[in-house]
Amino acid sequence: MASADNPRILVFGAGAVGCFIGGAWKAAGLDVHFAGRERLQREIGEYGLTLTDQNGWKAVFAAADIDYQTKPQALRQADIVLLTVKTVGIEAAAKEIAKHARPGTRVLSFQNGVTAAERLKKLLPRQQVLHGMVPFNVVRLGPGRWHRATFGELVAEASETTRALAARIGDQPGKLLLADDMRGVAWGKLLYNLNNAINALSRETILAELRQRDYRRVFAAAIVEALSLLDAAGIEPAKIGLVPPRLLPHVIGSPDLVFRSMFLKVQKIDPKARGSMSDDFEAGRRTEIDDLNGEVVRLAATLGRSAPVNKAIVDLVKMAEAGVERRWTARELADHVLQRHKSARGFGY
Template sequence: MRIAVIGAGAVGCYVGGLLAHAGHNVTLLGRAVHVDAIKANGLLLDMPDGSRRIEVEAVTDAADLSPADLVLVCVKSADTEDAGRELLPILREGTVILSLQNGVDNAEKLRTVTGHSVVPAVVYVAVDMKGPGHVGYHGGGRLLIGSCPESEAIASAFTQAGVPTIISERVLNALWTKLTINCAYNALSAVAQIAYTPMLEVEGVKAVMAQVVQECQDVAAACQVWLPETMLQQVLDIAKLMPDQKSSTAQDIKRGRPTEIDYLNGYIVRKGAEFGIATPTNQALQVMVKLAEKSHCHVER
């Protein structure tokens, strides 16, 4: 399978690297700092069974991509439309676009820009870039994808490559569940630069997270999406599964990069305003991260 990965950050490099290791023809589109390292030394992927050095094609210019059977979109939510326009030249009639992004509406944005069907996906993996062309794995690894004629073949290829993949008709609900988890953890972890388990040990944090979850549930219901009654417990259990993990928002702040906060807590605030639902806790967390961005951000999108 010929695969193009648009946005070769931690998730893109992790999934793309495993697919390349399994023998697929993969090309990563990413920033020069990572592409140069991958070209020189291969992609270094730290896994529980040891480090793997994977030979994989990497480019910085979308014009260097070849037509693909499968396109994995892994860019930040703010860059979705730009990514859609970049990938237009490599789309064929049978190309499948898979959105491996945070947020709940990126697949729809890609459909609008490309005029091509897009399959939404939910990624359950904790990874980060430990250095140029170097991915660190911290837990998880499975994938949930929507249904399309090629879903069975895609799920089989991913699973064989070490990314267990399930096809689901309820991906939108899963995306909202993940959004709620991100809203509860990402901003708090970012502002304090703290991992999940020690974060929950701070007095008052669980109460704040409960307020975040309730606001997310209220907004989701207004959008005709019903989150599970056990949503808060699912949120709290994440700290047990990923005790040493810091949020992707925390990683962005640390590196001086723009975050996705406007598409996490900020999305809840915007949708809440549309429906007349108050979301003060999500708004406070959004503003806190925006303040941290203003003081730390020094890299363009």
């Protein structure tokens, strides 16, 4: 039974990320339930739910221990909705939440990009929307098995609700950090997310892609361009990983020996990790590109400026979405994206 001390949490749109976070919170003792696709309901109903991470942590739940529903009516009993759909699904999810959730239900938005929470606040005036951020990738290892493959801790807007959740979870997997400036956190995360499209275009795992400097040169140039625009807009991105935002492109674009010793050795990127956009490519789904590199392009437009590096990346992803798919080698991608951009010829990029 839910209580004030242990509210009923529904992970709505529970795919890879939602199953991992919800399962980690359930392992910490929270009252967590799931809602998502029938395919995953059948899979978890047969195999249960197994979670692992790159530090050796493991949690195993029998099928009978996981309440995974497929109907939006599950929202009616939720005290807290953990929304883990992709940005392209926000409007559809908000429609179901508005229809079925009780007034005052707290909705924790764990979407990529920088505008998801604000969009949800406009769509859900009767609910309390809180901004969250997921820094890590989750990969599927098999039926009912999900693995956290990259670094980072969850971050959420500081509030009475998130403080209580953070206290219950403690220092266990699924740990929740709190922040007052979620706009800065979101932009700090977006700088890392600018690699999602590059990874998808490469058709490589994240680790294999980052081992190739020409891919990293494109990534670094996209970050440099974004930082310049953020400066012009008066926005300070938060430090998300081990590297401060201003140093990030220099580390990313550095020579292989330096990069592997300064970044890859410390960040513990699992060899199995792939970006979520790669999965979208393979499944023929619409991607989140408009809320990633496209966000940089929109910021440039509001400032009366351009963002040619990020715009070129957006255009390539749009071509792939339209069916013009190809694997871009590191050299091909660097030549295509950076050929006309003199700023990309400096140190590291």
